[in-house]
Amino acid sequence: MNGKYRYEETMNSEILDLEEFQTAVNYYNTLNYKEAIRFYELALDRIEENIQPGTSMEYWIKGQLGECHLEIGELDTAFFYLQEAMEGLEKKDDSDMLGAIYQSIGEYYEISEQYDTALMYYDKALEYAGDDEIVSVYRLMADTYSDMDRKEKALEYYDLAIEMGEKLNDLGSLVNVYYRKGIMWALDGELEGAKKCFEKGKEYAEYYWKEDHIKVAEAYTYLAKVSAMEEDYETAYSYSKKALDIYTNQNSKYACEYDIATIYGNMGYMNMELGNYDAALKLVRKAYDIAVDRMEEDTEMRDLFNDFILDNIKSIYDEFVHDGTSYDTWFSENFEN
Numbered sequence: 001m002n003g004k005y006r007y008e009e010t011m012n013s014e015i016l017d018l019e020e021f022q023t024a025v026n027y028y029n030t031l032n033y034k035e036a037i038r039f040y041e042l043a044l045d046r047i048e049e050n051i052q053p054g055t056s057m058e059y060w061i062k063g064q065l066g067e068c069h070l071e072i073g074e075l076d077t078a079f080f081y082l083q084e085a086m087e088g089l090e091k092k093d094d095s096d097m098l099g100a101i102y103q104s105i106g107e108y109y110e111i112s113e114q115y116d117t118a119l120m121y122y123d124k125a126l127e128y129a130g131d132d133e134i135v136s137v138y139r140l141m142a143d144t145y146s147d148m149d150r151k152e153k154a155l156e157y158y159d160l161a162i163e164m165g166e167k168l169n170d171l172g173s174l175v176n177v178y179y180r181k182g183i184m185w186a187l188d189g190e191l192e193g194a195k196k197c198f199e200k201g202k203e204y205a206e207y208y209w210k211e212d213h214i215k216v217a218e219a220y221t222y223l224a225k226v227s228a229m230e231e232d233y234e235t236a237y238s239y240s241k242k243a244l245d246i247y248t249n250q251n252s253k254y255a256c257e258y259d260i261a262t263i264y265g266n267m268g269y270m271n272m273e274l275g276n277y278d279a280a281l282k283l284v285r286k287a288y289d290i291a292v293d294r295m296e297e298d299t300e301m302r303d304l305f306n307d308f309i310l311d312n313i314k315s316i317y318d319e320f321v322h323d324g325t326s327y328d329t330w331f332s333e334n335f336e337n
Contacts, residue, residue: 015057018043024064031214032255033068040065060097067104072110072300079108082253099128103137110144118144135165135173139180146184154184171208175215176199182222182255198222214254217246221259224266233270240267258300261290265304265312272312277320281334284312288335 015021024039040061044296047058066081086101106121124140129137144159158181165174182197202219209215224239244263247256268284291305313335 015043015047015051015055015061018046020046021061022246024061027253028064028068030250030253031071032253033071034255035253037065037068040068043229054088056089056092056094056097058093059085062088063097063101063104067107070108072102075112079105082108095128096258099125099137100131102128103133103140104189105135106140106144110140110147113147114201115144115148125248131168132170132173134169135161135177137168138164139173139177142177143180146180151184151188155181158184164309171204175205177201177210178204179218179222186222186226186229191230195223198226212246212249214246214250214259217243217259220246228266228270233273237267237270237274240270257290258296258298258304261301261304261309262289263285265309269312269315272316272319277316278322280316282314284309285335288313 020039020042024036024043027033027036027039043061044058044065044223046054047053047061058187061082063085063318066078069078069081082101082105086098086105089098089101094320102121102125106118106125108117109115109121119141122137122144125137127210134335136156138161142161145151145154145157155216158177161177162174162181165171165177178197178201181200182194185191185197186194198219202223205213205215205219220239220243224236224243227233227236227239240263244260244267247254247260247263250256264283264287268280268282271280287309288305291301291309295302295305313331314327317330321327321330
């Protein structure tokens with residue numbers, strides 16, 4: 001989202017002008033990876049039909065497809081595209097694009113918990129990285145060390161990413177650095193440090209994008225989680241409401257249903273902890289309705305429904321319903337009728 005397309009000046013202009021490609025980029029930039037995949041695939045079809053295949057641009061699009069599949073958890077498909085992109089660009093010795101591809105392959109190995117291989121590809125990415133990529137690579141290396149439970153090494157690279165981001169004024173990348181560092185602090189129980197990171201990331205996100213951007217909503221979501229960890233459910237609810245307001249006001253290019261359903265579920269849980277049965281039930285029902293409507297076509301939504309929303313519903317029943325009504329009857333009355 002910050003300079004990813006710096007290569008466009010040297011790309012095949014005929015491909016750049018493709019409506020399918022431009023639409024894919026727009027969806028990618030709004031984090032709507034499923035729609036981006038659809039239009040990147042259409043762009044590849046157009047290249048195969050009307051333009052000479054085998055260009056660096058074609059391999060770049062395959063790399064983008066790999067990254068999109070990575071973002072939605074389809075690892076095998078992601079690796080297929082990333083491997084093809086890497087091999088094609090290496091043969092062409094296209095140093096401009098290879099850094100980004102190595103970075104994505106590193107992410108694949110990180111998600112696959114092959115941490116040493118991930119770090120090897122991040123090192124390769126650094127050899128080719130431009131100024132707009134260095135901060136992201138350092139952040140990914142920090143994430144990997146954090147996943148390896150090597151906290152001191154992770155902090156070294158988060159701080160290096162922050163130092164470089166400040167030097168280069170790369171505010172967009174700094175947002176993600178602060179968010180990821182905050183997550184590490186939160187998981188380690190260092191909640192004050194986590195809050196400071198999320199607040200700093202939010203400050204940069206508001207400046208770099210706008211106050212109503214989904215990257216700002218992301219900060220509010222993290223801050224809500226920290227407040228819930230502190231059992232300050234009223235503050236957590238307030239942060240969640242701010243995030244919800246941003247997500248629900250995005251245009252149709254943004255795929256926010258999953259985030260919205262998650263927030264409704266979280267807000268329901270917060271009200272349950274506060275003893276507000278009616279509010280908890282109403283909010284979890286909203287999450288339920290969104291998930292039921294989308295789960296047949298969306299595996300992520302189906303997982304959210306089965307692993308989170310149903311658990312919240314059962315928790316509300318266990319907490320509040322003590323009049324002898326069976327769970328199945330209560331569930332049918334409140335969610336199926």
